[in-house]
Amino acid sequence: MVLSSPVMHHPKPWRLEETSQSSLSRFFLGSLFLRTEKKLHFRYPEVESLFYIVGQRGFEPPTPWSRTRCASPCATTRLLFEPRQNIAVAPLIVNKRQNLFFLAFARVFWTTFRNFPLFWAKHPHLHPLLLFRIISLTVSSLNGIFHKNVRKSGKCLATKRFMMSSDDKTIEKKDGEESKGLDFKKSKKSGSDGIEQKVLAAKTKSKITPGWVFGMIILLLIAVSFVLAPAIEALVRPQNVNGIVFGKYGKEEIKYTNGNFFYDQVQNYGSQTKTSTDNPTQALYQIWKSAYDSTVLFTAVNQLANKAGIIAADPVVNRAIINSGAYNKDGKFNVELYQKASAESKASVEKSVRRSVPYQIVLDDVSTALSSSAEADYVAAMASKGRTFSYVDINASLYPDEKASAYALQNKQLFYSMDLSIISVEKEDEAKALAASIASGEKKFEEVATSSSKDSYASKEGKVGTVYYFGLTPNFKNAEDATKLLTAKAGDVIGPLEGPSAWSIYRVDSTPVEADYADPALLTSVKGYLAYNDNAVVDEYLATIANDFAQKAKGDFALAAEEAGLNVVTVANTPYNLAQSTYMNNFGYSDPSGLLGTAASAKEVGKQLYTVEAGTVMDPIKSNASYLVVKVDEESTDEGMGSYIKMFYNYLSGSQNQQDFSQALYTSDQFQDNFLGTFFSTILGDNA
Numbered sequence: 001m002v003l004s005s006p007v008m009h010h011p012k013p014w015r016l017e018e019t020s021q022s023s024l025s026r027f028f029l030g031s032l033f034l035r036t037e038k039k040l041h042f043r044y045p046e047v048e049s050l051f052y053i054v055g056q057r058g059f060e061p062p063t064p065w066s067r068t069r070c071a072s073p074c075a076t077t078r079l080l081f082e083p084r085q086n087i088a089v090a091p092l093i094v095n096k097r098q099n100l101f102f103l104a105f106a107r108v109f110w111t112t113f114r115n116f117p118l119f120w121a122k123h124p125h126l127h128p129l130l131l132f133r134i135i136s137l138t139v140s141s142l143n144g145i146f147h148k149n150v151r152k153s154g155k156c157l158a159t160k161r162f163m164m165s166s167d168d169k170t171i172e173k174k175d176g177e178e179s180k181g182l183d184f185k186k187s188k189k190s191g192s193d194g195i196e197q198k199v200l201a202a203k204t205k206s207k208i209t210p211g212w213v214f215g216m217i218i219l220l221l222i223a224v225s226f227v228l229a230p231a232i233e234a235l236v237r238p239q240n241v242n243g244i245v246f247g248k249y250g251k252e253e254i255k256y257t258n259g260n261f262f263y264d265q266v267q268n269y270g271s272q273t274k275t276s277t278d279n280p281t282q283a284l285y286q287i288w289k290s291a292y293d294s295t296v297l298f299t300a301v302n303q304l305a306n307k308a309g310i311i312a313a314d315p316v317v318n319r320a321i322i323n324s325g326a327y328n329k330d331g332k333f334n335v336e337l338y339q340k341a342s343a344e345s346k347a348s349v350e351k352s353v354r355r356s357v358p359y360q361i362v363l364d365d366v367s368t369a370l371s372s373s374a375e376a377d378y379v380a381a382m383a384s385k386g387r388t389f390s391y392v393d394i395n396a397s398l399y400p401d402e403k404a405s406a407y408a409l410q411n412k413q414l415f416y417s418m419d420l421s422i423i424s425v426e427k428e429d430e431a432k433a434l435a436a437s438i439a440s441g442e443k444k445f446e447e448v449a450t451s452s453s454k455d456s457y458a459s460k461e462g463k464v465g466t467v468y469y470f471g472l473t474p475n476f477k478n479a480e481d482a483t484k485l486l487t488a489k490a491g492d493v494i495g496p497l498e499g500p501s502a503w504s505i506y507r508v509d510s511t512p513v514e515a516d517y518a519d520p521a522l523l524t525s526v527k528g529y530l531a532y533n534d535n536a537v538v539d540e541y542l543a544t545i546a547n548d549f550a551q552k553a554k555g556d557f558a559l560a561a562e563e564a565g566l567n568v569v570t571v572a573n574t575p576y577n578l579a580q581s582t583y584m585n586n587f588g589y590s591d592p593s594g595l596l597g598t599a600a601s602a603k604e605v606g607k608q609l610y611t612v613e614a615g616t617v618m619d620p621i622k623s624n625a626s627y628l629v630v631k632v633d634e635e636s637t638d639e640g641m642g643s644y645i646k647m648f649y650n651y652l653s654g655s656q657n658q659q660d661f662s663q664a665l666y667t668s669d670q671f672q673d674n675f676l677g678t679f680f681s682t683i684l685g686d687n688a
Contacts, residue, residue, distance in 0.1 A: 244682055246292055248672040249299045254292070261298055261355065265291035281684065288683060292675050293666075298359055300665040305358035312357035320353045320360075366661050367654035376649035383584040384642030386575040387610060390557060391596055391630040392566040394546045394620070396531035397524070399538045404526040405517045407537065412514060414470040414529070415522060416486060419509035421462040423448055424455040424502040431496035431503035438493055438505070445493065445507050454502065462507070469512070470529055475499050486512050531625040538625075546620035546627035554617045557631045569593050573636045576610040578603065583645060583652055585638075596630065599623040 243257030256262040269287045321327075326349045327338040338346075408415050423445070425431050434452055437443045449462030457464055473482045477498045484494050488508040495505040515522050530538045553560040561568045574590040578600075587597030599621045600606040612618060614634045620627040645652070665671070 244678060245674075246678045247296070247674045249296060249668075250303055250670045252299055252303065254295055254299060262291060262295040264352065265294045284683070285679065288679055289675065296671065296673075297662055297665060300668070300671070301359045301362045305362050308362075310358045310361055312354045316357055317350065317354050320357055321349060324349065324353055363658065363661075367658045369654065369657060370650055371653045375653075376646050379583050379649065380642040380645035383575055383645045384638045386573040386585070386636060386638065387614070388573055388633040388636055389571040389596060389609070389630055390633055391569050391571070391628050392549065392553075392561050392564075393569065393593065393595055393626050393628060394542055394549065394566070395626040396527045396535075396538050396542065398545055399527050399530065399541060401520075401523050403541075404523045404530070407530065408515060408517050408522065408526045413486070414468070415515040415526065416469045416512045417466055417515060418469075418485065418512040419466050420464045420472075420485070421445060421449065421507040421509055422455065422457055422464055423453045423462055423505040424499070425452060425504075426454065426502060428496065428498070428503050431505060435493065435496055435505050445505075448505075463509070466510075468515075468525060470533070475504070488512070535625050542627050543620065546629055550617060550620055550629045553629060553631065557617060569596070571596060573638045576606070578606045582656060583649075585641060595623050595626065595628055599628055 243253075243255040243260075245253045245255050246262075247254040254262070256266070266287060269290045273283055273287050322333045327334055327341065329337050341349075423431075423434060425434065430452075434443075434448050438445055438448060446461035449458055452458075453462055469482065469486065472485065473479050476482050477500055481497045484497070485506060485508060488494055488511075490508055490511045492508045493505060494508065496503040497506070527538070549560060549564055549566070552563075558568060569592060571587070571592075572590040573585075574587055575584045577584045577586045580586055580588075587594075587600055591597045600609055605621055608618065609630070609632065612632055614632055616632050618630045618632070620629050622628075
């Protein structure tokens with residue numbers, strides 16, 4: 001890529017002829033130029049475009065309507081045109097010392113930035129040639145300071161311009177026009193001319209102008225801004241310049257860096273996830289965790305693909321590009337759309353597809369592995385055979401009312417009730433500011449609750465309704481803060497008070513009152529409190545009820561349930577599926593209440609349900625705060641389930657194989673997982 005300078009394009013650039021070896025030696029700088037006996041060519045086209053230096057004497061660049069000639073009695077170089085198209089000539093720097101300085105600076109700049117990965121990792125959108133062009137423009141502006149049409153010390157004692165004829169035959173001079181051209185060949189010098197030139201050379205040899213000093217300062221500032229600043233930043237934060245490492249698989253780092261697979265996955269999941277204003281941190285975690293899991297699997301599978309010698313062959317990549325949908329129109333690959341795509345877009349799609357081909361080949365092989373028909377028949381038979389069940393739930397609602405009322409009388413404070421409204425926010429400072437605006441009358445409580453509260457009551461102007469005191473205590477980080485609400489009066493605003501995950505402002509809408517211990521609603525609440533907060537009080541009573549019922553139910557289960565006023569829950573055909581296999585049904589689909597499924601998750605209970613004889617009424621089973629009395633009804637066969645398994649077994653088997661394969665990779669000893677620590681320290685730290 002050759003950058004063109006902002007100056008005019010000239011139909012014919014300058015070249016050197018009859019240039020002495022000594023002159024060329026003065027312009028030789030490392031490998032920047034290619035020396036020959038009579039011609040000087042630039043090795044790097046970028047430098048040729050930006051710093052087109054011709055001859056040690058210096059001259060103004062030619063224009064389409066003029067020709068530059070440099071006259072000097074001591075000149076040894078003759079300047080000629082040579083036809084060549086579309087070459088841009090940048091403004092000329094016409095001082096030997098300045099020439100060498102800027103050429104050296106250009107070489108150092110090019111070499112440094114071309115090999116400066118830290119800078120490009122931090123600023124990948126910049127290109128060395130772009131920054132090089134910036135400096136060339138700066139040099140062009142400084143050239144007005146340095147350049148003078150009349151040079152001393154033999155640098156070009158005169159500059160003349162002549163009109164160029166349309167047929168460009170001015171080089172062929174007639175005898176009568178020789179006086180118009182300036183011959184650069186050596187001529188005899190008079191004594192006075194030689195003395196004058198020596199004097200001029202002595203005067204200009206050591207002269208340093210203010211413009212030169214100013215130019216040097218500008219160039220140093222450019223060097224500092226483009227070289228030192230990124231280097232210092234890289235030293236201060238080196239961990240993010242080369243990417244963020246979240247873990248390792250084998251010897252390969254699971255790294256997030258610009259343009260890699262992890263980066264693309266974060267962008268992909270980020271575009272699919274709508275960030276919730278209620279909990280942006282949770283949404284951010286979900287995006288990064290999903291992208292991380294995908295990258296771990298991608299890395300592990302690619303390592304297996306490399307070990308197996310799987311490569312992304314060009315025909316396979318081309319077919320994958322067609323099938324990717326990147327160039328689809330109306331659901332089909334569109335050749336015209338592909339041809340109109342930019343080279344950059346094509347390269348990006350090809351890169352993405354090519355790196356995914358080995359990964360996809362491995363996963364396809366795993367998921368499309370066929371199973372034998374005998375295996376499918378065996379699994380279908382297990383899925384279709386099962387048992388039906390009936391059971392009753394003996395819970396705290398059966399606890400006697402008088403016992404519940406007595407418990408409430410002994411714990412009066414727990415069952416005080418009041419009407420409340422609430423405002424919840426995340427930060428203490430915000431809560432204090434809102435409380436102050438309410439206290440001063442600047443804003444109403446309802447207005448603040450609607451506009452600022454982060455809980456589910458914001459849509460109801462903060463109104464919670466009637467609550468018991470025992471229901472309030474879990475909302476406070478310090479349980480003693482809840483007592484402030486008991487002593488408040490209607491209309492009082494309390495807080496802000498700290499909770500487990502928020503700061504809350506409370507308004508007491510009704511003065512707290514003692515409970516009516518004969519109220520059925522209160523008794524139901526007392527029994528619910530006992531079931532989950534003081535189960536020991538009711539457990540012995542419920543166990544006795546359950547054992548008595550189990551004895552009576554052995555004769556006639558349905559009749560015993562009716563006499564006890566208990567509802568019978570019926571469970572449809574369910575196979576023995578303790579491991580929750582996706583091939584078969586489970587209690588999650590067949591148990592409408594879910595209580596038997598919860599109890600059957602215990603290995604011993606699940607085994608007992610399928611080993612006792614059909615028609616057996618089992619001993620009471622403890623499930624959370626309840627006791628279940630279960631009757632095993634009968635063995636049954638679900639023919640529909642068996643047919644379904646046989647028909648889709650290969651698909652189900654492929655999915656299961658893929659899940660097992662992924663699980664094996666995630667649990668491998670080669671996997672080192674540092675996601676949580678890196679996420680909280682780096683990702684949340686950077687966004688804090």
